[in-house]
Amino acid sequence: MTSHRLQRWAIILMAYQYVVKYRKTTEHGNADALSRLPLGYDKNFDDEEARYNVRELYTPINAEIICRHAENDKVLKRVCSYVQRGWPEKLSPQDADLRPFFNHRFALTIKSNLPCLQTEYNRVIIPASLCGQILRLLHDGHWGVTKMKQLARRNIWWVNMDKDIVEMCSNCDICKVVNPAPARQYESWPDTNRPWERVHIDSAGPVFNSMWLICVDAFSQFPFIVQMTTTTTVHTISALSCGCG
Structure with a gap:
């Protein structure tokens, strides 16, 4: 489940023989200078910077809203019940809507009353009633398919999430324009009016x-x-x- 970037770093490091040594924070002034600048407390600088800090952030969707919608979602209620009591060895044909969750049953858990999918990241399972709103939040800024998938795969999951992202971007004119490889459009040759015109x-x-x-x-x-x-x-x-x- 390790990301390809970390795998590439691991392969690169395998070519070296090195010794890991501990260094105190006070001796790390040469690294990350902006965060480890070896200067004392500057009250005027901190007060000036504090003026631009966000004091209160309105979150369109929070854990409480997701929990409330999950309680009203019949599929997620059954999923949470199976996560707590244990999954059956096989699903009956009547439980076809649970098949995507059954395939991930070993990675499902419940944290703070929220159903989650544990992969490389702990991802909250979004109820069906919130998928459209979450999708619009991901699409805000017109990041494109790849960036939207990266953002989603770090935080959330629902059935057919990747497909929904691709469909939204394919129907967005702005995403088509900013896409580095826009969809090709083919047109017929224009009609000719006389021989040897083309x-x-x-x-x-x-x-x-x-x-x-x-x-x-x-x-x-x-x-x-x-x-x-x-x-x-x-x-x-x-x-x-x-x-x-």
Whole structure:
């Protein structure tokens, strides 16, 4: 369950022989200078900084709200009951809605009355009635699919969460614009009004031990084909010149 980044660091460190030594905090002034700056208490600086601190933060969704919705969620109530009493060896066909939780049964737990999924992080299981609101909070800022999944996988989980994230981003015009690899849109060639207004050219082969230069008129679909020994630029220009002549 270790993240790929930590695995790569572990592989890099395996190439070295090193000794870990303890160093006191007072001797760590050269590291993390902003947090370990070896200066005394500065009351004026702290008072000035305190003016910009957030005194009260309104949280749209907190643990109390999640607990209240979880109590009204029939599926989560059954899941919590199984977590506390133990899961059966098999699920009946009538319990198909519990299958995703059954597949993660060894990683499910309850903390502070909240059902959680323990993976690399302790993730709160979101009731179905709050999934839409949580999804909108994740989408705020238009981070894109990858960033939204990273944020979600650190804190929360629900069934088909990744699918819902992909669907929301695919329907968002802003996410499509800022996406480093936006979805490709294909369009047909514009119609032509007369012969030789647009010509499509390509090389084919080897066929019958030869290469073939194929030109097709977009208006009449008339083909012009030349047998060639090679498809270099010089030979291609020569074939086109002879054909035009």
